[in-house]
Amino acid sequence: MNRTEFLKLCGILGVGLPMQSALASCQQSTVAPSSFTGKVLIIGAGAGGLSAGYLLKQQGIAFEILEASSRFGGRMRINTTFADFPIPLGAEWLETSPSVFQEIVNDAKVSVNIKTVADDPDRKFVGSSWYSFFEEYIVPAVLPHIRYDHVVSSIDYSNLKIQVNSSKGTFVADKVIVSVPLKILQDKAISFSPSLPAEKLNAIANTNIWEGFKAFFEFSENFYGEGHEYAISPKTDGQKIYYDASLGQNTQKHILGLFVVGKPAQVYLSLSDAALKKYVLSELDALYANKASSKYLKHISQNWNAEPYIRGGYMSDYADWRTVKILGEPVADKLYFAGGAYTDGEDWVSVHTAARSAKVAVGNLLK
Template identity: 60%
Template sequence: MKINPDFADFPIPLGAEWIETKTMTLGEIVNDDRVSIGLNFVEDDADYKFVRYSWFNFFEDYLLPSVRDKIRYQEVVQSIDYSGNEVKVSSSGGLFSADRVIISVPLKVLQEGGIFFQPALPANKSEAIQNATIWEGFKAFFEFSIPFYGDGFSVPVSPKESGQKIYYDAALGQDSNHHILGLFAVGEPARMLSQLSSEELKINVLAELDEVYNGQASAFYLKHTSQNWQSEPHIRGGYLSDHEDWRLVKELGKSINNKVYFAGGEYTDGEDWVSVHTAAQSARRAVEEMLS
């Protein structure tokens, strides 16, 4: 949910951007149906986007205040021991004990062994983690002096299971004089883009846009910024493939021994996954299961 607040006169979402559900779901997330009434939205095809606001702002304003004093910052979890009556969590800040824990780290962290478990995770859970296809993630934003690009376009990716690449009007509905074209890429396209330097990215993107828009991209280019999610040490990638097997996703979301629970966009019930609202719903499900 990282944002760049300085690139334009509206928040630039470097991570989660779209509301892929009905806006009233925002109220369900924070247990207050009035929330969505106080926020402005713009329709974007089948989804919605915030107006001069972001998912980051939403959680900062409506959820963070209630838990701010309980968050420990700059501490990395190293191991989780759930062999005894209590669950012991070892982090760079010390050792903590609890009756139950909820794990919400990005799946790539578990896939790469970022947390040691004692005992080892059950075979079904471990296999689901290791067999999951996690797409690389990359976003970029280019500002131009005129909006020659319209609504943008999708770049064909073959096979479709290997990822997505989309150019889109990032300033849609933002009541802004800035003309910002967003570039969203996951999977193979994101892997290729993430290997480029900032200057190489500029050359690559402008060349691709010039082919479509008759050289207008280079003529009207002003500046750009980007976010490579592979380089974030506590994230390490994009998200679970849209084409993943729902049964594997369901396995990822299952708890272990009524002690260890999982929440996040990749740990759901298998019905849907990898969106902000499904991540929030999975957290609610984990808490309800834990309390029951």
């Protein structure tokens, strides 16, 4: 069973069958109060790392987040100057119920006000984004704990205290939550001492990470309707969609998004900006009776493979759930994993799954 099949099963079971309660996977986990009083280091300030820090803060646990780049958010990055609404350069759709916002905030006293609109089969943020949600509700609690430009290169968990080496010095902790993209571990950009268990190393090495690329083109009018999804064969190779990025937004602008992951993304990764414009316009002219070139205004793009601390799109939707489960498992009661790739093997790669995996990681850490 892969991610798509599993989600379908959850959907089927969601039609009021009592059996659903048997599937822990379709439910949320909770963080129980604990007597742990040590220090935690979180590596990476993306959705997983920020959520983990936020939950630790709620529990009054000491922590620091070491982030390699000079900003938080990772693959939730947005552009706020291209249009009159936030342009999501990475995570764009809400791939579950809006009730997940309250679940991530994990505090009944806070009422979340984020508007979304249906965009079958997912939802789109209206005048907002995954990044904006984190910026407003999660980041304020963790901001003082984030150490930017700290590139972690090694984690030594052979002693009682764990030693983490970064480009800005050495840190010591009782527990570490690893929340870097899976590709960073595949590339062995962080070394572990002792080595991670063989099963974990195999899972890291044998997982397919799709390339990731997005672009946004503004046109003087909408000639593309809702857009066009390419049939990728085999479907395990990836996904490529032109879609109406203005959908549901309070805007007069006509912005077409290109979302492409996996093999179909490869062609875009090496194009210069001028070559990208030419390539995309000729693709659109072919799809829409030569209407694109004459209505073009401007564009932006985001190549996730070229980001030094991301290095790819995300783990394939068609990864084997057993392998994914291993990626999420803790090591030696010292190392915990949180993020889009480190889940319980029943759903993965979305922002909400990264946040849920953080809840599981923090829950395990505090046990």
